[in-house]
Structure formats: structure tokens, C-alpha cells
Amino acid sequence: MKKPLILVTNDDGITAPGIRTLIDVMKELGDVVVVAPDSPQSGMGHAITINDALYCDPVQLKASEDHQEYSCSGTPADCVKLATQEIMKRKPDLCVSGINHGSNSSINVIYSGTMSAAVEAGTEGIPAIGFSLLDYSLNADFKPTKKFVKAITQKVLEEGLPKGVVLNVNLPKLSEDDIKGVKICRQAKAHWVENFDKRTNPQGRDYYWLTGEFINEDQGEDTDEWALANGYVSVVPVQFDLTAHHVVQDLNSWGLNKVS
Amino acid sequence: MKKPLILVTNDDGITAPGIRTLIDVMKELGDVVVVAPDSPQSGMGHAITINDALYCDPVQLKASEDHQEYSCSGTPADCVKLATQEIMKRKPDLCVSGINHGSNSSINVIYSGTMSAAVEAGTEGIPAIGFSLLDYSLNADFKPTKKFVKAITQKVLEEGLPKGVVLNVNLPKLSEDDIKGVKICRQAKAHWVENFDKRTNPQGRDYYWLTGEFINEDQGEDTDEWALANGYVSVVPVQFDLTAHHVVQDLNSWGLNKVS
Numbered sequence: 281m282k283k284p285l286i287l288v289t290n291d292d293g294i295t296a297p298g299i300r301t302l303i304d305v306m307k308e309l310g311d312v313v314v315v316a317p318d319s320p321q322s323g324m325g326h327a328i329t330i331n332d333a334l335y336c337d338p339v340q341l342k343a344s345e346d347h348q349e350y351s352c353s354g355t356p357a358d359c360v361k362l363a364t365q366e367i368m369k370r371k372p373d374l375c376v377s378g379i380n381h382g383s384n385s386s387i388n389v390i391y392s393g394t395m396s397a398a399v400e401a402g403t404e405g406i407p408a409i410g411f412s413l414l415d416y417s418l419n420a421d422f423k424p425t426k427k428f429v430k431a432i433t434q435k436v437l438e439e440g441l442p443k444g445v446v447l448n449v450n451l452p453k454l455s456e457d458d459i460k461g462v463k464i465c466r467q468a469k470a471h472w473v474e475n476f477d478k479r480t481n482p483q484g485r486d487y488y489w490l491t492g493e494f495i496n497e498d499q500g501e502d503t504d505e506w507a508l509a510n511g512y513v514s515v516v517p518v519q520f521d522l523t524a525h526h527v528v529q530d531l532n533s534w535g536l537n538k539v540s
Numbered sequence: 541m542k543k544p545l546i547l548v549t550n551d552d553g554i555t556a557p558g559i560r561t562l563i564d565v566m567k568e569l570g571d572v573v574v575v576a577p578d579s580p581q582s583g584m585g586h587a588i589t590i591n592d593a594l595y596c597d598p599v600q601l602k603a604s605e606d607h608q609e610y611s612c613s614g615t616p617a618d619c620v621k622l623a624t625q626e627i628m629k630r631k632p633d634l635c636v637s638g639i640n641h642g643s644n645s646s647i648n649v650i651y652s653g654t655m656s657a658a659v660e661a662g663t664e665g666i667p668a669i670g671f672s673l674l675d676y677s678l679n680a681d682f683k684p685t686k687k688f689v690k691a692i693t694q695k696v697l698e699e700g701l702p703k704g705v706v707l708n709v710n711l712p713k714l715s716e717d718d719i720k721g722v723k724i725c726r727q728a729k730a731h732w733v734e735n736f737d738k739r740t741n742p743q744g745r746d747y748y749w750l751t752g753e754f755i756n757e758d759q760g761e762d763t764d765e766w767a768l769a770n771g772y773v774s775v776v777p778v779q780f781d782l783t784a785h786h787v788v789q790d791l792n793s794w795g796l797n798k799v800s
Contacts, residue, residue: 325617326585326650333739333747357585357651362748365734387663389782390586390656391617403647403731431799439794444729445784462796466783469704471663474625479593487593488622517784517791522649523726524705524779531777534699536722539691 284310284373284437287363287401291321291356291380291393294349295341298379301422302411305429306376307347309437313372314349315363321355322382324393326400328361329354336362356397364404374437375401378411379429381420385412385450385504385514386468386496395448399520402446407436409446414508415453424456428513432462441517448516452508460511467516468503470496544570544633544697547623547661551581551616551640551653554609555601558639561682562671565689566636567607569697573632574609575623577616582642584653586660587615596622616657624664634697635661638671639689641680645672645710645764645774646728646756655708659780662706667696669706674768675713684716688773692722701777708776712768720771727776728763730756 286306290299294316306312315336321327335353350367352359360375377397384392394410401408411429413420432449441447448467452459477489496505504514546566550559554576566572575596581587595613610627612619620635637657644652654670661668671689673680692709701707708727712719737749756765764774 320591323588323590324585325587325656327587328583328585328651329750330583331580333741333749334736335745335747337745358750361732361734361750361752362736366736366738366748387780390659390663390780391588396585396650399650403650405731428799432796435794435796442784442787442790445787448782459800461798461800464788464791464794464796466785466788467781469781471665472621474621476594476622476626478626481593485595485597487595488626489593490589490618490621492621515791515796516782517787518782519784520647520650520782521727521729522708522776522778522780522782524702524777525726527702527705527777528724528726530702531724531775534695534724536692536695536724536775538721539688540719540721 285370286310286312287372287375288312288314289316289356289359289377289397291317291324293317293320294351296381298381298422301425302376302379305426309433312347313368315352315359315367317356317359318351318353321393323391324355325391326357326396327355328357334358334362356393357400360397360400372406375406375408376433379422379425380412382416383412383414383450384410384448385508386470389448389467389518398446402520407441409433409436409449411449413451424454424459425451427456428462432515444519444521445517448518450504450508450514452511454511458511459513463507463512463514465504465507465514465516466502468496468498468505470494470498545630546570546572547632547635548572548574549576549616549619549637549657551577551584553577553580554611556641558641558682561685562636562639565686569693572607573628575612575619575627577619578611578613581615581653583651584615585651586617586656588617589614594618594622616653617660620657620660632666635666635668636693639682639685640672642676643672643674643710644670644708645768646730649708649727649778658706663780667701669693669696669709671709673711684714684719685711687716688722692775704779704781705777708778710764710768710774712771714771718771719773723767723772723774725764725767725774725776726762728756728758728765730754730758730765
């Protein structure tokens with residue numbers, strides 16, 4: 281069998297430990313090309329760069345590495361666009377993003393640069409997975425994730441993914457022995473309640489730091505939050521057809537078609 | 541009846557003509573508070589500002605205006621968070637975003653700062669609508685949009701919106717007489733094929749401008765693209781539960797639960 285061509289990206293930047301773990305695992309499974317942001321892009325959502333020029337330069341972060349790596353001035357979504365249209369010689373068989381330093385479970389998926397890269401690849405018809413570890417620390421231990429990242433990726437390479445679907449994989453901050461296994465989940469219903477930290481700068485002008493509290497309203501045992509809290513790796517299939525199809529019928533009873 | 545409290549924001553920035561039109565219409569319907577970015581944020585997706593301080597200052601752009609306006613250094617999603625947690629005395633009854641200079645139909649919803657503000661409000665339990673006009677020009681004529689923006693907003697104030705759903709409204713670039721009416725639609729299946737414009741800077745370093753071609757693969761006559769191409773205002777109900785529920789069953793046959 282031909283070796284699969286795998287695009288690796290992330291949102292924490294090309295020097296983050298998480299992407300190094302992901303590259304190591306992917307090199308066991310295929311030919312790897314890395315196109316990742318030159319600086320951290322956390323919280324960038326599905327941002328793309330319209331009003332700025334994009335730089336994208338080859339780099340070699342480890343002398344021993346033989347795969348290609350590129351450092352890009354843009355967002356995770358920009359990286360995928362540049363990789364597939366400019367850098368890679370053929371369409372990749374898979375795009376993986378991460379391993380993110382911190383959770384992208386439940387509602388965090390909409391703020392996530394990690395997942396935006398996977399979704400961008402998905403819109404281009406490339407099977408894609410975003411991986412995140414529930415540990416924000418730069419010194420997070422990614423070793424326990426390797427077995428699960430490899431098994432899930434292998435399955436996607438074997439089975440493919442349905443059209444219009446990418447995977448959002450979150451891994452608990454546990455030792456390999458303490459991780460109980462993998463669960464297919466739905467996104468928990470949750471939201472953030474912001475708690476802005478208001479300060480005054482030396483010039484007397486007020487400013488804010490965004491902080492907040494995560495509120496999980498969802499008591500279902502089929503959610504990603506439940507899986508993670510109970511020691512499982514969560515796998516949520518994510519779609520980018522955002523239409524709330526179940527509401528179309530109801531809105532059609534509003535009589536808006538009579539406005540003219 | 542108590543006048544509804546309406547939060548107005550956008551992604552083109554507080555000085556854009558589109559938000560001025562939206563403010564004018566909303567003042568006919570309720571009490572208005574404006575919290576909008578101090579500079580254009582197009583293509584920002586659902587970005588939030590984590591690693592920078594946020595400024596948010598009262599401004600009065602027109603001496604004749606009696607409502608409150610705030611100019612914010614952050615993204616559209618930041619504006620909504622700041623408005624609801626720090627600036628507004630009570631939870632708004634509605635959040636409207638726009639009117640965007642340019643389309644946010646079909647797959648553009650995922651890149652859209654306009655829609656990210658609406659989605660952010662939706663996650664906080666606030667009914668929300670994003671409005672966009674299919675005209676990128678700064679001199680776009682927003683007058684023909686007013687009647688439709690008002691009618692749709694009135695309906696949402698009367699009927700409310702289902703939990704977890706916000707509206708994505710796009711308006712064709714037509715005179716009021718030529719707009720045929722309003723259609724409830726689903727998001728068309730479409731994607732962008734990038735066509736990077738590669739240049740070399742005066743120092744000899746290559747850079748890229750992101751350009752691309754929009755490909756609508758969807759021939760359905762129930763899509764937003766069809767409605768807009770045929771002279772209708774499109775209304776798509778948008779959800780932020782991104783779970784591809786129809787895939788959960790299939791993924792559960794992969795045997796990933798045996799990885800441990």
C-alpha cells in the first residue's frame with residue numbers, strides 16, 4: 281500500500297511540544313508535511329487572513345528530521361489553505377491538528393483554532409482530526425496520548441470519514457494506565473460565563489482581561505464532558521453544515537414570505 | 541409592552557455604514573446599545589482575545605444620537621462578551637450583528653465575524669441575528685435592506701427563537717422593488733478554492749495574498765445560494781451544536797472502545 285500523505289498543523293505554534301508529539305506519531309503512519317503557525321493562535325476560531333500578507337517559510341527545527349516543515353505567519357485555517365494549494369504536491373490523505381495544549385471539548389469547539397484547521401481541511405474534502413489534551417501547561421506530558429492518537433488516526437485512514445464530518449478528539453490529563461478507553465460522544469451543552477478582570481493602565485485608561493467560568497449544563501452520559509470527567513478519550517464527529525434543519529419547518533410558519 | 545433592549549454589533553467596525561443602518565432600524569424597535577470593534581474584523585471567525593488586554597470606551601459618533609455606543613479593541617465575539625457581562629445593565633432581549641459589507645451565505649458562515657457575534661450571543665441564551673448584504677463596497681446602498689431587516693427582527697422579537705439557534709440573514713444586492721421576498725433556507729454545500737497571489741517583498745522574501753474562487757456544489761433550490769441568486773433574502777437557522785449526530789452510530793462500530 282502507498283504510504284498516506286499527512287498534513288500536520290496546530291494552533292499553539294510550530295514550536296509547541298504538542299505538535300512535536302503529533303508529528304512523531306504521524307511519522308509512524310505516513311509521509312508527513314508540517315505547515316503550522318509561527319506563533320500561538322489560541323482562541324482564533326475560524327479566522328482567516330484577508331487584509332495582511334502571509335509569509336510561509338521552510339524551517340528545520342531538528343537537524344535529524346527528514347520531513348518538510350513550514351512556519352506560517354497566518355492562522356491555523358490559513359496554514360491548511362496554504363499547505364493544500366501552494367506547498368503540497370498532491371492533496372493530502374489526512375490532516376491532523378494539535379495536539380492542543382488545553383481542552384476543545386463541548387462549546388470550546390467554536391473558539392478553537394485547532395478544530396478550525398480540521399474543519400478547513402474538511403471543507404476541502406480531506407479527512408481531518410483535531411486532537412487536544414486537557415492540560416494547558418507548556419510542560420504537559422503528551423506521552424500517554426500517543427497510543428490513542430495512533431489508534432484513532434489508523435482507523436480514520438482505514439475507514440475514511442463521512443463527507444462533511446471531521447473528528448474532535450479530546451484526551452484526559454491522565455497516565456496511560458488510568459485512561460479507561462475511547463468513547464464516541466456528542467458535544468455537551470455548555471457555555472462560558474465571563475468574568476472580566478478590569479484594570480487601569482499607567483495612563484489612566486481602563487482595560488480588561490478576558491477570564492471566565494465554564495458551565496456544563498448537560499447531565500447526559502453520552503457527552504464529551506462526561507467521557508473526559510470519567511477518564512475516557514472523547515471523540516465527537518463535527519459537521520460544518522450549521523443549518524438547524526429541525527427549525528426550517530417552524531420558521532416557514534412565520535409568514536416572512538409575505539414581506540415584499 | 542416594555543421596549544426590548546437590543547445589543548448591536550458587527551465585524552466591519554463601529555464606523556462602517558452597515559452598522560449605522562442597523563442601528564437606525566433597531567431604534568424603531570427598541571432601546572439600543574452598540575458595542576462594536578474599533579477596526580475591521582472581517583474573516584475573524586469565532587476568534588476571542590486571550591493574550592491581549594481589551595479596551596472598550598464610550599464613543600459618540602453622531603452628536604444627535606442619544607443611545608450608548610462603545611468602541612472595543614477586540615473581536616466581534618469579544619464585543620458580545622464585554623457587552624453582556626460588563627456594559628449592559630441587564631441581559632439584552634436581542635443581539636443583532638451587521639449589516640455586513642459582503643456575503644456570509646453558505647460555507648462563509650464559518651469564517652464570519654458577523655455570525656460569530658450572533659453565535660456568541662446564542663450561546664449565552666440571547667436570541668440573535670446576523671445580517672449581511674451581498675455588496676463588499678464601502679458605499680453599498682443599505683436602504684433596500686431596511687424593510688426586510690425590520691420585518692425579520694420584529695418576528696424574532698415576537699416569536700423568539702428555539703434554544704441553540706440563531707439566524708443567518710443574507711440580502712441580495714438589489715433595489716427594494718427587485719427583492720422578491722424572504723426565503724427560509726438551508727446552508728448550501730460550497731467551498732473555496734484558494735488561488736494565492738505569490739509576490740516577493742523588497743527584501744527578497746516571498747509572501748502571499750489569500751484570494752480564491754467560491755464553488756457552489758449544491759443545486760438544491762432550498763439553499764441560501766439559490767435564494768440569493770434568484771432575488772430573495774435568505775434566512776438560515778444556524779446551530780452551534782456541531783455534533784454530526786447521524787455519524788455517532790457508525791463510529792461506534794469502529795471498535796475504538798477496545799483501545800486501552
